Amino acid sequence: MAKKVIVVGGGVSGIATATYLQKNGYEALVLEKNPILGGACMGWERQGCYIDGCIHWLVGANPKSPTYKLWEETGALTPEVEIFDIDNFCVVDFGDGKVISMWADLERFERELLAFAPEDEKEIKKLCKLIKRFERINAPCEKPADLMNLGDLLKVAFTMAGDYLLVEKYSKVDCKDYAKKFKNPYVRRWIAEQVIANYNLMTFLFMFAHCTAKDGGIPIGGSLEMVKRMTEYAKGLGATFRSGAEVEKIDVEDGKAVGVTLKNGEKLTADWVVAATPAEHTLQKLLDGKYSVQSFDERFKDRKVYPIYTFTIAVLKVNEDTSSHPVSHKMYVDEPISLEQDHFAVTFRNYSYDKTLKVPQGYSVVQGAIGGDDDMYFWWGKVQEQGDYKAKKQEIAQKILQVYLTRFPHLKDKIEIIDVITPLTYQRYLNGRNGSFQGFVQTAKGKSMMQKGEIKGLKNLILSGQWLISVGGLPPAAMTGKFAVQRICKKDGVKFKA
Numbered sequence: 001m002a003k004k005v006i007v008v009g010g011g012v013s014g015i016a017t018a019t020y021l022q023k024n025g026y027e028a029l030v031l032e033k034n035p036i037l038g039g040a041c042m043g044w045e046r047q048g049c050y051i052d053g054c055i056h057w058l059v060g061a062n063p064k065s066p067t068y069k070l071w072e073e074t075g076a077l078t079p080e081v082e083i084f085d086i087d088n089f090c091v092v093d094f095g096d097g098k099v100i101s102m103w104a105d106l107e108r109f110e111r112e113l114l115a116f117a118p119e120d121e122k123e124i125k126k127l128c129k130l131i132k133r134f135e136r137i138n139a140p141c142e143k144p145a146d147l148m149n150l151g152d153l154l155k156v157a158f159t160m161a162g163d164y165l166l167v168e169k170y171s172k173v174d175c176k177d178y179a180k181k182f183k184n185p186y187v188r189r190w191i192a193e194q195v196i197a198n199y200n201l202m203t204f205l206f207m208f209a210h211c212t213a214k215d216g217g218i219p220i221g222g223s224l225e226m227v228k229r230m231t232e233y234a235k236g237l238g239a240t241f242r243s244g245a246e247v248e249k250i251d252v253e254d255g256k257a258v259g260v261t262l263k264n265g266e267k268l269t270a271d272w273v274v275a276a277t278p279a280e281h282t283l284q285k286l287l288d289g290k291y292s293v294q295s296f297d298e299r300f301k302d303r304k305v306y307p308i309y310t311f312t313i314a315v316l317k318v319n320e321d322t323s324s325h326p327v328s329h330k331m332y333v334d335e336p337i338s339l340e341q342d343h344f345a346v347t348f349r350n351y352s353y354d355k356t357l358k359v360p361q362g363y364s365v366v367q368g369a370i371g372g373d374d375d376m377y378f379w380w381g382k383v384q385e386q387g388d389y390k391a392k393k394q395e396i397a398q399k400i401l402q403v404y405l406t407r408f409p410h411l412k413d414k415i416e417i418i419d420v421i422t423p424l425t426y427q428r429y430l431n432g433r434n435g436s437f438q439g440f441v442q443t444a445k446g447k448s449m450m451q452k453g454e455i456k457g458l459k460n461l462i463l464s465g466q467w468l469i470s471v472g473g474l475p476p477a478a479m480t481g482k483f484a485v486q487r488i489c490k491k492d493g494v495k496f497k498a
């Protein structure tokens with residue numbers, strides 16, 4: 001009889017875990033607290049418009065990429081799924097016509113940046129060379145290092161040792177410090193103000209290089225469709241999914257996970273439990289804080305070195321086809337938007353590139369996002385405590401809209417705010433940490449992380465999910481699902497099949 005495995009959490013990691021379990025002869029049951037599956041890989045509808053809540057770029061979207069295999073194995077991508085390749089990763093617009101375009105065509109990017117900042121010729125050329133080199137760097141997603149045999153290890157050493165050294169080197173460089181190498185004030189600002197304070201250069205290079213390597217495209221149909229494909233694929237292999245099934249605790253007997261208790265009191269037993277839930281929630285709530293994992297503990301304690309990343313977003317319904325506007329447009333303004341700190345830029349994402357997404361004829365959906373860290377979450381928490389949450393959301397959304405109008409004033413009477421998302425929304429929806437949807441940010445001072453997902457003193461429980469690997473994101477989510485099943489197979493003496 002097949003062994004039963006309960007997978008807690010129906011995000012991309014939980015769904016991928018179920019797929020690999022079924023492929024290896026296990027019986028997987030996924031328990032997801034939300035009414036729909038997908039976790040942070042989400043999408044929903046407001047006022048007749050589909051709002052995509054996730055994929056801005058997907059590593060492994062290119063069939064030639066080694067990461068593509070992961071998406072193929074989990075049914076996320078098939079040859080039939082069309083991929084939109086972003087030609088301009090972000091238009092960084094400082095106002096007054098000062099614009100840096102992050103072209104996916106690296107030669108064009110270099111040419112234009114040299115014309116923009118000729119005083120930085122030497123450093124621009126070095127930067128572009130580095131981006132070119134990073135195009136060849138991929139996360140090893142076949143199996144975790146500790147499960148590799150000598151042959152695997154030698155192969156990795158021969159093919160990836162150089163990559164590893166580069167990743168290590170640039171992980172220790174802060175974007176803000178690196179920016180000082182440049183003389184042009186706009187180039188400096190562009191590099192220094194990546195995502196959040198203390199962002200490391202490696203993450204920036206990796207992200208941009210996957211775009212220039214044409215391996216950061218977006219599946220047409222959006223995030224929710226990708227989750228649906230993955231779920232249908234897992235179901236086809238025999239996996240069972242229960243949504244609206246919130247797990248209250250993981251049941252442990254004699255140092256062994258034996259099942260779970262749901263919020264409604266229902267008890268379910270299993271041979272194995274995989275917790276594909278955010279690590280802090282798993283350790284502190286589902287396991288009642290009884291187990292400690294050093295790599296997580298040090299991260300939970302130091303949110304300056306290991307911050308999270310979150311967003312405050314206003315979703316705009318625009319009564320015009322915005323296809324001719326940039327897909328990603330970071331707009332700087334003189335008058336800041338004050339949240340936990342003054343924000344001088346809003347990044348707008350324009351979804352008109354995907355004609356399959358639901359919008360009324362002639363309309364477009366644009367999302368204006370302000371990025372922040374744990375402090376942004378605590379700030380919104382205080383606003384909520386004071387009873388001002390609803391009003392403040394509208395006030396901030398209005399300000400985001402005003403920023404948009406600085407570049408597209410003719411749209412003044414053609415825009416409605418149809419949704420506002422804050423870090424509190426993410427926290428409620430995902431049970432993450434301080435409103436995070438993407439694991440820990442790796443700062444230059446932080447250590448990189450590749451957690452095994454095993455807890456000392458607790459048998460038959462494996463963790464999966466983006467929190468196990470620094471930087472998070474969709475590939476780590478799926479990859480850790482695969483790794484979790486490889487560990488289970490190893491313990492059970494089953495030869496793993498992908």
Ligand SMILES: Cc1cc2nc3c(=O)[nH]c(=O)nc-3n(C[C@H](O)[C@H](O)[C@H](O)COP(=O)(O)OP(=O)(O)OC[C@H]3O[C@@H](n4cnc5c(N)ncnc54)[C@H](O)[C@@H]3O)c2cc1C
Pocket residue numbers: 008009010011012013014031032033034037038039040041042053054055056057058059245246247248276277278281311429430431432437438439464465466467472473474475476477
């Ligand atoms: C706005 C936005 C943009 C993003 N852009 C990108 C991008 O461009 N590229 C990229 O690679 N990644 C992107 N991401 C990140 C990506 O979505 C995540 O890294 C990934 O989806 C994480 O998957 P996961 O399964 O590890 O975790 P999660 O998605 O957090 O899944 C955990 C699941 O566990 C469930 N859960 C929690 N507690 C319980 C409980 N007690 N009982 C039952 N279920 C529970 C949650 O509801 C959730 O469904 C983005 C995310 C957002 C929000």
